[in-house]
Amino acid sequence: MLTINRLSLQLPLYVSWWKREWATCLNEFSLTFCSGEVHGVVGASGAGKSLLAYAIMGLLPTAARLNGQLAYQGKPLDEARQRQLRGRELALIPQSLNALDPLARTKRQVAWAAQRAGQSSRHALQSAQRALDHYQLDARAQQAYAHELSGGMARRVLTAMAHVSQARLVIADEPTVGLDPLQRQRVLDALRGLADQGKTVILITHDLRHALPIADRVTIMRDGQQVETASARAFHGSGASLASAYARALWLALPDNGFLSHAVSQAQPTEQEITVA
Amino acid sequence: MALGMQLIPRIARRLSRLTLVLLCVALVSFGLMMASPVDPVDAYLGPQMAQVSPEQRALIAERWGFDAPPAVQFGHWLRQLVSGDLGWSHVYNQPVSEVIGQRFQRSIMLLGSAWLLAALLGFSLGVAAGAKEGSTLDNLISTYAYITASTPAFWLAIVAVLLFSVTLGWAPTCCAGPTGVLNQDVTLASRLHHLLLPVITLALLGIANITLHTRARMLELMRSEVATHAFAQGASRFDIAWRHGLRHASLPAITLAFASLGELFGGSILIEQVFAYPGLGQATVAAGLRSDIPLLLGIALFTALFVSVGNMIADSLYSAIDPRMTSGGL
């Protein structure tokens, strides 16, 4: 459905007043996402997960240098096509809850998302209502402002906004941050539900535990590179079926596997290793 | 309702603060007048000063209470003030309250229309400029705003007179109506014609502030996660400026418009002076230059009231309109 072929991304970095260097954030990244799957993208902070999402959506800063190809449904996904598909075929559930407009009521914001996907204003309000009902947000929450919502509710509102757009590719950027286990499960279930409708869900998270229960496949990222893509089933036991040491280390570092964190610290990059090209 | 319960003490608090501030203004301005080297008897007598003997001067001083200690004079003035008597203006030979009333009627036309024009135009320009940072439109508008923000008000008025009145002859050079015509005979069209240039000049200056402020708010919004999220939904810049921008920028703009009433009034003093527009600003200058102390004090108090109410509205607007304030969140 979405193919990423040798995608490289560099961002300018000012090391002093005038001197500029290019930091490589994605390095020859290749991956294919299929429809109907939840694809977990897991990596440490700074591995380039969010930038990958922005690159797919075409929301990178103008100063970024991008190389490589993106293809959506067989056709190349360039800037013009991204602009055309954003909000209609491609949807992003942003990482931060600040993405909700603090000055507009919940339902209205969801209706805007629907309008941006091409619905008429009356139709948009109806689908906003339906989407919010679907995510168990009651009438009070629908008339609330962002600061009146709990973290879990706000997260579900963001999910509802991606839902109303009818997008076929949904990227969820760290949707589980700051949620208690019950809320987290609700959000993850919602994402699984989207995939079961035949959509593609890219679940970006730094916590392998959150991705594994609902993901079909998991890609481990490190320093902007793809370390391993494996079926979620490969993460079991001692992780013997995982090809790379880093993926195995991440798996073994989970509490259920006995906190074998020394394995990760060996596999973690040192400061010097962080690529500055 | 809980809202009403909250509202009444809040208003009471604001009103008592307002009274306190006005009392301080009265004290400060009265103190300044007392400190002035201008002899109030001389100021009262004006050119007849030379014809008056020292005994008569002493009599006058006693009659008006100029010989009493400052504190007593202040108490006396304050008592008069409370009973609604602002004193007698010797420049206009009228009670101060009448002078202020008449003059303010003329000034309010100038102030009000310039204020409205500046707020509306400034806001629209600010939104247009801030919607896309670095665009040609943005560069044009912000350059304009930066330049007018540094322009001396009276110089702009002088240039306007030179260009539109002297050279092109489109607008009259002075006053609120044609010279030689009685005030009540001036037609509305003529009144507006005389008002046009001062209003535009005053508004041009006020625009800069609101434009820059609104633009800054828009830039902030356009860099925020709200805008990124909207872009991710496929929104255009226009869509974001329309749906999110207006919400985010309008309240600060209105607040600033109310908070900048003092600046507007200062501008109107200068512009009335250049256009010889007989408003409150011109009366202020006349009172100052010809040592009309009661009038000066009256104007100081009146403008302080005017500006304080503006500030009060500005403060209250946020708590009344911004949803983040009303429900006690954040």
Added chain:
Amino acid sequence: MNSGQPPSYPPPNIYSQPRLRAALSLFVTTLLVMGLIASQWLLGDAPQQMQFDARLTPPSVDHWLGTDALGRELWARTLAGLALSFWVGCLAALLSTLIALSLAALATLSSRLDTLVSLLIDTLLSVPHLILLILIAFALGGGTQAVIIAVAVTHWPSLARVLRAELWQLRQAPYVRISRALGKSRWFVLHGHLLPHLLPHCLVGALLLFPHAILHEAALTFLGFGLSPSQPAIGVLLADAMRYLSGGYWWLGVFPGLGLLLMVLGFERLSNHLRRAL
């Protein structure tokens, strides 16, 4: 409005450009100010020299910006006026910053003093600047000193408000509280923790005050409350020009104000760049 362009987030040159611009505008402004000061030596008494055979002549090769009703060169008078404005503005802004800083510091000492200072701030802010300027100039009887004091006394409240808020915030900052809990002296806290934070604010505040101070000085002088009419101040030049407006002597009104505008614009840009860079 162009649609659908991705936002430039983070701004591509968040570190380099503001500082570069600030350095550049600092350089240019310093150069201009030095030129302005140097010109006063070179000019001598040219601003006051009358040429009776060249009265009210329009700008030409001989008389660059034209001459006034007494045949005095307008360019020399404008330069002298700008230099005067500069000094008055400098002194007033400096004085104003000092008042703001000391009153803000005073306000942090006790809550009673704080209410007093904030009441004073509210009082001064509730009177329009120009009215207050007229009142103070009236009380002091006019003249250069009166203008400087009047401008200084009217302009400190907004800066004081910023500094006061900053100081209150700093006092609550964990590192200041720890420092006090460790038994450091008041002086040490003030000197070691508070001042380094406040100084950039003061510098930028003073620079932001400066253009306002110049504009208000000129306005006050223009209205007849400020510098004496015998001095070649910009306000005096423009008040003079008012008398010759209807005669079409446009250069008298245009050039002095343009000079003032350029100077104020220069400092306004400089302070804005500095604020962004610091």
